Every structure is written in structure tokens, then in C-alpha cells.
Amino acid sequence: MRNELKHLFQQEFSKMVAVISKLFGLQHIETAEDIVSETFLLATETWEAKGIPPNPTAWLYLVAKQKTAHHFRRNKIFDQKIKPALTTSQETAEAELNFSQENIKDSQLQMLFAVCNPAIASEAQIGLALRILCGFGIDEIAEAFLSNKEAINKRLFRAKEKLRMEKIKMELPPESEIAKRLDNVLHIIYLLFSEGYYSQTQNQVLQKDFCLEAMRLGLMLTEYEKTNLPKTNALIALMCFHASRFDARQTNEDTLVLYEQQNETLWDTALIHQGNYFLALSAQGNEISSYHLEAKIAAWHCIKEDTPEKWEDILQLYNQLLMVNYSPSVALNRTFALYKANGQREALAEAEKLKLENNHFYHLLLGELYKGIDNSKALLNLQKAYDLAKTQPEKQGIREKINQLS
């Protein structure tokens, strides 16, 4: 039962908080969280004694409705402040929580846009998204960020303060604004996914859950015409391709650059198909976002065979990506693709120009590129990579390369 409750919690927490917050306003978001937490507490107690009801979700919604009505009446907030403001429709005037599928969907989408408001720092947006939109506990969020409960609580508190102070409303931005605001929403989903995918926590289940939640939020955006844009589909494709290799890269602790040792039988072919489906959808229209470029690169990495065409295409995608968005890791990956497409010597000359001296992946790449051309320099760079690497599995992988060479 504990597992079922945990699952229900993850699934229903964010829906219930979104619907309650939509009705009463984001300034009452903490109250909404309290009400939902109390509802789950009561569920645990009651169900342990009497067993799980036939329709647990309906049970939860009913209790949440009662608790919400009770809370706001008891505090007179409802009568004095909210009721006068709720004059627009009969439905809201009665202040009845509406847990229809449609309203849940609307509320969650609006919550997504509210949480991703640029007025809130992006780190806090991720925290809020994990808590309010994905229903993760404070402990889990703290673990993912390698932080403690207090720090995360403070961060979430400040973010909620900001929601209040900026008077951020739960509503979709006006149509003219959606495309612009969507960029931030997509960025946060991308960061959320990366938080899971490149996470440093030891908890593998948690990492995977983060990725799945990011994908769920992305899919939510495809259900609305205004947010179902090519770049949205590109981001989902990108996440599908990466997620398909999730299990394979766990066994290979090594590098971003050399994924060649991955056991491809562990790749999730269903997710690769999904990725291809969304990649095809993303090709409509003229815009090529960085998600498009990254998705195409990730798609190529789901094809194990090396062909000249593959690496040439990957190289050109990285060239384009760098022109849109420079980052050291993209520069390194581009140089690796250059090595595969144009050969070792040309890549070596380009790599020497990058001068990312404190990056262990950089020295790892130089170690690879000097191999057979100047083995003593290759060794020197591998040694530097070894010294700079932070985790034991990485150090061990580099040690093996050193042993092979000497």
C-alpha cells in the first residue's frame, strides 16, 4: 500500500495543488499544499485501517474539496476577501473545486507558466517545478541538488514570496506573449531533464523520475495548439533520445565524448521511436532552435553504426549549435565530431586552440587525439585528466586508458 500511496501522491499532488491554487489564487499556494498534504495524511490513516477505497482518486478529490471549503470558511478569508472577488461566473461564485480532467489540465498548464515566470531565479524555478508541478518531496529535491532540507525550504519560500510580490497570476499569457514566455518554460523543462540526466546524486531512481517528469511536462505542452510548436516537439524528441540511453550510460560511467563503449542492447527502442516521431513533427515551420539541433545530434547517437555521413552531419550540427549557443562541452563534442569526420590531425590542431585547461574532458580528448601521433603528449594529457577528474569511476576509466598506452 505504501508504494501505491507514493505513486498516487506523485500523480495527484500537483494536480490538486494546481486546481486549488487556480481557484483561490497563487498567493494561497502554501495553503493549497497544506490542504493536499493533510488530505494524503488522512488517506494514509484511513486506508491503513479500512483498506484502499475502490476509487482512491475520487476519494482524495472529495476530501480535498471538504478540507478546502472548511479551511477558507474557518479563516473567513473566503467571505471577506475571495468571495467579493469571485463574481465572474456562477461556478466560481460557489467556489466549488472542479476536478474535471479538463480543469486539471488547464490548471497545470497555467501553473507551469506561473512557475516559469522570468521574475523568479531559474534555480528556484526548477525547485518550484519539482515541488509544485511534479510533487517531489523536500528531501528528494535536497538530495538532487546535493543540498539540505533547510536550504531547499528557504529557496522554495523565497520563490513563493516572489510569486506573491510580483502578483503572478495563474493564467496563460496573452497570445502575443506565449511564444516568448514559452521559451522560458521550455528552458526550465530542459534544465529539469538535465538535472536528472547529468545528476550527481547516487539515487538512480530519483534521476530517472526527474527525467520522466520533465518529459511529462513537455508532453503537456503538446496538448495545446498555442504551445504545441515545432520547438516544443524538438525538445521532447531530444529528451526521448537521451532517455532511451539512460540505462546504458549508467553502466558506462565514463565520458560525455566517448559513448562508444555503451551496450546498445540496453537502449530503449520504444523511446527512440517516440523520439523519431516528435523529431518529424518538429520539422514543420522554418525555425531551427537549439533543441532541433540537439535532437538531431541525439538521434544520430541512437544509431550505433559509424558512417562518414553520420559524423559529417553531426559535425555540421555542432557547428550550427555553437553559432547559436557556445558552451565548452559543445565545443569539445564538436572537436570529437571533427576528428571522426575530418581526421585526427585536423581535430588535434583545432583542439589545441580551445585551451580549456581546467576541464578534464578536454585533456581526455587531447589524450585521444595525440594517440599514435605523439604518445608522450597523449600520456601527459591523460595524466592531467586523471588529476582533474572528480569521481572515482572516472579516474578508474582514465587509469585504464593510461595503462593501455604505456
Place this chain on the structure above:
Amino acid sequence: MKEFALLFRQPSFDYSNTPESEMKILQKKWMDWTGGIAAQGKLSGNGTRLALDGKVLKAGGVITDGPFVEIRERLGSFIVVKADSLEEATTLAHGCPVLDNGGSVEIRAIM
């Protein structure tokens, strides 16, 4: 870091008779060269391109089309890079495909 414009000049920029396969190779050279500058984090913005066609306005209201055969080295295109000095910007210009075809790169600081 300061910004510098790299101006590409070449005796002939008329590629209308170049076979597609050669154009592809040329495009790749340009992309790889620009990508190399971008990989160093030294490309400013998205890389500005100039179209092949253009107009020239001269004194007396005379307007001519390009390509500008009367000036032997026609300005083909340009990109903007980031560098600490004129010398560093000049180093970045090395390897530019325009040099393969008897062209030149002019490096000018943007004030």
C-alpha cells in the same frame, strides 16, 4: 575582448557555374572554419552573412548591380569575431577558405 570584423574579398565570387558537389565541399570548409572560431567561443553573434547580389550607388545617382567586376577584389561577406587584439583576430582569420582561391581577409576592429 573587443570585436573585429573579418571582411572576405575574392577576385570572383561567381559560383553560378560551380558544380553542386564542389559547392558542398566549399560550404563544408566555410562551416568547419566558422565552427572552429565558434568552438573557441570567439564568434560574436550568429555570424552575419551577405547575399551574393547587391547594388552600388555612385555619385550622380548611378546605380549598378554587383558583382563588382571593376574592383577586382569584391567584398564577398564578413563575420564578426571576439579577440583581445588585432593580432589575435588576425590569427583567427588563418585557415579561411577565401585564401584558397586567391582571396584575402581584411581584419578591422569595430569601434
